[in-house]
Amino acid sequence: xxxxxxxxxxxxxxxxxxxxxxxxxxxxxxxxxxxxxxxxxxxxxxxxxxxxxxxxxxxxxxxxxxxxxxxxxxxxxxxxxxxxxxxxxxxxxxxxxxxx
Amino acid sequence: xxxxxxxxxxxxxxxxxxxxxxxxxxxxxxxxxxxxxxxxxxxxxxxxxxxxxxxxxxxxxxxxxxxxxxxxxxxxxxxxxxxxxxxxxxxxxxxxxxxxxxxxxxxxxxxxxxxxxxxxxxxxxxxxxxxxxxxxxxxxxxxxxxxxxxxxxxxxxxxxxxxxxxxxxxxxxxxx
Numbered sequence: 001x002x003x004x005x006x007x008x009x010x011x012x013x014x015x016x017x018x019x020x021x022x023x024x025x026x027x028x029x030x031x032x033x034x035x036x037x038x039x040x041x042x043x044x045x046x047x048x049x050x051x052x053x054x055x056x057x058x059x060x061x062x063x064x065x066x067x068x069x070x071x072x073x074x075x076x077x078x079x080x081x082x083x084x085x086x087x088x089x090x091x092x093x094x095x096x097x098x099x100x
Numbered sequence: 101x102x103x104x105x106x107x108x109x110x111x112x113x114x115x116x117x118x119x120x121x122x123x124x125x126x127x128x129x130x131x132x133x134x135x136x137x138x139x140x141x142x143x144x145x146x147x148x149x150x151x152x153x154x155x156x157x158x159x160x161x162x163x164x165x166x167x168x169x170x171x172x173x174x175x176x177x178x179x180x181x182x183x184x185x186x187x188x189x190x191x192x193x194x195x196x197x198x199x200x201x202x203x204x205x206x207x208x209x210x211x212x213x214x215x216x217x218x219x220x221x222x223x224x225x226x227x228x229x230x231x232x233x234x235x236x237x238x239x240x241x242x243x244x245x246x247x248x249x250x251x252x253x254x255x256x257x258x259x260x261x262x263x264x265x266x267x268x269x270x271x272x273x274x275x276x
Contacts, residue, residue, distance in 0.1 A: 005209055007143065011205075012209060014136070016202030017120075019198045021120060025121060027126055029171065029177065033168065036164070047144055050147070050149065054222075054223045054227065056236060057241075060233060070159065070252070073168065075259055078258070080171060080175070081174070082263055090177065
């Protein structure tokens with residue numbers, strides 16, 4: 001059987017790549033997708049710990065994370081559409097109205 | 101055999117994730133994320149989480165990614181209008197932070213696993229099946245499960261308010 005640390009390593013790499021995507025991407029949609037990638041990395045860690053401790057409760061938790069991800073994608077993408085209607089761009093470097 | 105499947109799935113997931121963040125066209129990023137989700141579904145199957153693997157493909161790759169694809173096509177962002185990434189300073193900063201994070205989490209995972217005494221447990225054949233997870237969902241975890249429906253309702257209402265059709269760029273008193 002494959003050791004737990006292998007799965008956790010994959011999870012860590014995916015989470016780190018998601019962080020890199022959030023930090024370096026200029027496109028709002030790519031940033032949202034990187035957040036989805038980080039959620040999936042957390043899901044992988046949960047599932048591998050569930051297998052390790054033989055406790056299926058984490059599967060319920062992952063199910064709820066799916067629902068949260070769906071809600072996040074729906075609200076986030078409608079925000080993207082609203083911003084695009086107003087500003088005609090989804091480039092985060094252009095969206096500096098808060099002087100951030 | 102197990103290891104071969106694991107390394108292929110993990111390699112595909114990592115390569116597609118790297119492709120996701122360094123692509124300049126959003127549509128290629130969406131399709132790379134679909135590949136990552138399928139590779140993760142293979143890993144879930146290896147961890148005997150059949151129900152979650154099926155949900156991953158049906159809900160995530162099927163429904164959520166179609167939503168992303170739909171918005172990318174609706175906004176017609178397919179042309180390369182951004183160059184690839186942000187300013188060079190910010191970009192190397194992001195790679196530095198992300199690399200540090202990956203190394204840190206890997207080290208923590210390694211230390212945790214080597215200090216934990218439990219070995220992988222043998223699970224029953226029905227572990228992670230629809231029946232078992234369904235019994236948990238409608239039994240012990242009924243309240244959180246019902247709360248997710250309220251969350252989805254709020255998300256639908258929020259999406260309608262934010263993206264619904266309206267006359268913008270007019271002050272409120274001119275609205276009919």
